[in-house]
Amino acid sequence: MPKDPTIKKILLIGSGPILIGQAAEFDFSGSQACQSLREEGISVVLVNSNSATVMTDPETADAVYIEPLTPEVIEKIIEIERPDGLIAGFGGQTGLNLTTELAESGALDKYNVKLLGTPLKAIYDTEDRELFKQAMEKIGEPVPRSRAVSTIKDALALIPKLGLPLIVRPAYTLGGAGGGIAYTRDDLCRICELGLNRSRINQVLVEESVLGWKEFEYEVIRDSGDTCITICNMENFDPMGIHTGESIVVTPSQTLSDNEHQMLRSAAINIIRFLGIEGGCNIQFAVKDGKYIIVEVNPRVSRSSALASKATGYPIARVAAKIAIGLNLDEIRNDVTGETPASFEPAIDYVVAKIPRWPFDKFVTADNTLTTAMKSTGEVMAIGRTIEEALLKAVRSLDIGMSFGDAGTGTGTAADDWTPDRIRELLRTPTDQRLFVVYHALRTGFSSEEISELTSIDPFFLQKLGNIIEIEDRIKPGSSPDPKVLRDAKWIGLTDERIAELAGVTREAVTDQRHDHGILPAYKMVDTCAAEFAAKTPYYYSCYEDECEINPTSRKKVLILGAGPIRIGQGIEFDYCTVHAVMSLREEGIETHIVNNNPETVSTDFDTSDKLFFEPLTLEDVMNIIERERPYGVCVQFGGQTSVNLAIPLAKEIARRPDLDTQILGTSPDDMDLAEDRKRFNQLLAGLGIPQPEAGYATSKEEAHVASDRIGYPVLVRPSYVLGGRAMEIVYDSDDLDRYMREAVRVSPDHPVLIDDFLEDAVEIDCDAVCDGTDVLIGAIMEHIEEAGIHSGDSVCVIPPQSLSPDIMDKVRDYVTRIALALNVRGLINLQLAEKDGVVYVLEANPRSSRTIPFVSKAVGIPLAKIAAKVIVGKTLQELGYVDEPVPNCVSVKEVLLPFDKLPGADPILGPEMRSTGEVMGVDHDYGTAYYKAQLAAGNRLPTEGTVFLSIRDADKGRIVDIARKLRSTGLQLIGTGGTVAHLRDHGVAAILIKKVSEGSPNVVDLIRAGKVDLIVNTPRSKQGRRDGYEIRRAAVDFSVPYITTIQAAVAAGDAITVAAGKDGIGVESIRELCYP
């Protein structure tokens, strides 16, 4: 059917901030959908609160709204934009839930908006577990025996009938949040309580367990003409009982016979047909001995469909968008071949492996058991010609400093206590370490049968791990391996580094030996058709086979290193920067290549760059590409710490190779080191006369004490060269310091511990800038509105600053400019500063892209990463016309999302170590409204009725009275601790006195737990105050109460609540109208 002529304008809902269970995949699918629809002449209106996405660039859609994702806000956008249709399937669970709410409230009917793609009934049929069961039974598809319940009592009554263990699945939640496996009656009570709480409709499904069955997924597409095709299937390495998002997954299935594969494929088609979905759909099966049951259906594009798109080259989101406007599959061109239509099933001639990336390095106390609820923040994908090759590539793509080598010898941190009994326990209870545990077990002589018995992992996969060990064992210590062994080792996927480790020679020796024997990788194309047709996709992976399919051009080429998996501290922002750098260099006529391994991202879309290398980000893998393509330069500054860390090794390796003249573009590795190396950096600043907090270094406990005593407690301690403030802590006394030094040594033994004066009560400041060596373009100065000592990545911040004097601002500008020039920065630089008592201190300088680049770029309306990319290849800021600091038209507030609710056992405390997974942007003409929008977008509803708790330090008391009056005038009750209440009463503001936490019960924590507090404003002043603060925050997280820690934020909240309580509420405007010149 040709496209529906009545659809001219479409509203697309994004998925909001990055959370556990919802990562960059919706930026990828949403951006692709926008492009796909606009190609067809459709005008696209997009709404998303996540400013770190490519999709929220004003160029992506005809109108982009960076606004909170609530039904009320979206209805306002509909009222302004009057779209003809709404596509729900591209915004993940968030998009589906919003669509349901808009439909139920009558908003879609009111404005005559047609729901396209996923029909409402399909959302109900798949999200409501009871309806789902009925639907599947109607078409004869088997589902586990189950019952949907709304009370714990009803759940318990099911135990005799269904037996334990039981699986609990809440309705309408993301990534299985709130669900779990109940082995006991107590488990069932606990999990149901949480699950009922989380579900939008207070419902959970209690289901019989199929633990240990094998799990498979099918990605299906259907068009309005009822053509159904499957894009690919996937097999989980891990059995049922581990959420598919938490499983290692391979594509295609490996252990299904054709009979079984076709049985599941037919069932998948049967289901999508019955649900009437026009677009993409993901179906999960549990399989045992030729029997299957349907586990779950996702009636939308998903993380799995992003993976399937990257694994096959078939652009699911692009095709699904065209189907939503009425096109049929055979009317849509397959851009990969350029000739054949999209109505075919991809054939692949390689193996794809996906491994999740977990945040347990950041949350050491969190329970790292893998269950039916997601805990991972991101994932990596790798492509090889064998399982072994794909798995080994995926492991090194994780960038976790852990390899099979560590697991085998027990030298890794976690492997230390892997006794046989402990191994057995770990095999039985899966954790993030599972793959390494299995490898270690095989290495130490466990039989494949025993491992399979304990893990329910198919022996097929164990055999593959065994094959790796077999090859490793052929490498004899003491000398370089013979060429035959070397070839076999490379063929199976071992790195030069691993071979060197086993042979007891240097990595360089192995690399050189490999070159001498001509053992070099070949690059194969991902072409959707297993080479049946000549394809045009510039999408490659490496292997050690004969024929290389790359034909390097003689054009000027640049290789850009991506950011790898989404993790805490290195999120989607760096993919945004990578994509912008690519776009910018392509505008300059430079052939631009990307190397990256994250399947969720826009950067790994095959039409983003001139060539995409889906490869790990390691020295060897990147060098191999450089050798083959011989680009004139490599960009390391856009992909975050992963790519920055490769700068020096790459420079060294290129220098070792006289035949290569590739340069590291941008700021030189030595200047990057100057900024990273505390000692050198301190000297630089001292020379420039720029103040820094008092600082010291220590390589031992004794030295640490000497330095701390000199500086004076509290001090900020951290190991050098870390990402996202890892292992950074505020230490209050010498006992604290002893404990820290015991633990910190493990983090980075090669580098000293850094000790800085902790500037209590300072205002922290961030600044992003671009430098071309002559001029410095300041993107924006950001003021943190969170107490000092909290990692900048976790801080709420505002552009323009609201409390800094012009004098301070000028000082910041001056320091940023001088430091950027002194570091010879070419491209981006981010500085973190602090102001205390009129003095501006520089905390750190990072000559690379930062996580605030997309936020700043949107707040001030200029593309900083694009400008930086052009500067890096030789353009000057003068030439580009960007010299003057932009003046923001509006106020923009960035708020963060914390994962504590998804990680049982994690300490919900903010500090110098970064904890947040994602961010949202609130933007409006005034601070109060912008702040309100940011809070709303982050899910923190500021109250317009109820009770506000105030505990304010003396320094801030002067400003609290005004705020308190505003809060009272909207009808809020005030409660507070002694000093604060006295101060308020003195100024004629009524407030109720309650105890401090340290004064015993009943205190604010008790009231929070009783649901009697709706907002907390606590500006702490001392160690004790801070400790109190931790307890209050924990209660606030558990009971979802908004929590404010600075007077700046309190001012904003006062204004915000006034706005929210006003008659009209908040207004909406597109980002172009708000922020762009």
Add this chain to the structure above:
Amino acid sequence: MNAVIGLEDGTILHGTGFGSECEVSGELVFTTQFTGYEEALTDPSYRGQILMFAYPLIGNYGVNPDAFQSQGMQAEGLVVREMCDHPSHYQHKESIHEFLEREGKPGIAGIDTRHLTIKTREHGTLRAALIVDGSSSGIDGEYAVELAREQPDISEIDLISQVTCKRPYHIEGSGKKVALIDLGIKQNILRSLERRGLDISVFPATATATEVMSAGPDILFLSNGPGDPTQAKSAIGVVSELAGTLPVAGICLGHQVIALALGCETYKLKFGHRGANQPVKDLQSGKVYISSQNHGFAVDKDSIEGTGIKITQINTNDGTIEGFEHPDLDVLSVQYHPEAHPGPRDTEMWFFDRVAGRAGGE
């Protein structure tokens, strides 16, 4: 074991041998399906061909005779990137190596199969020879190339006589009667017919019209089979004689035979369609079905004018004919494999219900 594959263009690839120590020659063809090696290797249509899988890992779930499409392995040899000698499946009876060894057929692993696929795509199907040798001395690749070059073109070989049944047999059913000419039939075609209760009389490829009519059939069915359809002279004659008297249906080679009998021409595709992902568009419903295919020849679109044939289905990849009907002569024929095994089952009901319907005189 050492192994080598040599192609007529002089390409030589050394790899690891498995299966039986021997040498074979034939056309090297590739299939893109990632499951279904048991069905494909036992499909008589692969006679005269060395079968290469584009998917690199073959043998993962072992070999289970329940999946076989004929008595044993029909392809001359097997080419894979990696052969799995530790299969894992609850139904597996032997490994792919053991199967080939028992069948006396050679296999080669550990070579860049994608390289050979691209070569085939670019040059068209190439003749090849595969040698597996257990001795420790090296294998002569040049000799394999020579063997490949000595091999006659597939169109010159009578493959059908190697795979058709030796004498007629009968599968009793309660329904209408099918006379089936076996040009190298896959078992699942029989199963699909049986499932509909049809009474089937199977005849060798050389059966005459009189012999066929002696079964008192309600429909004539032409099976799949190997090689060039012009080799099926007897079957072409039978169809010419009986079309109009009886409804006629066919699959794959049978489809081509029917076309030839009705006055069309066939031609050899550059490298054929082999896989489980071929899109077939039904021109009446507008729906696209995914089909299993295995054919090196096709019916020439330009030759159908004046034959009364109506094209009903086409391949959306290259526009080739996937199905036709002849309304006057009551003919229904498809190029792809609706019986699946291996491959998708999208069209099983569509096709075989119609066949049963025609036999019922609808």
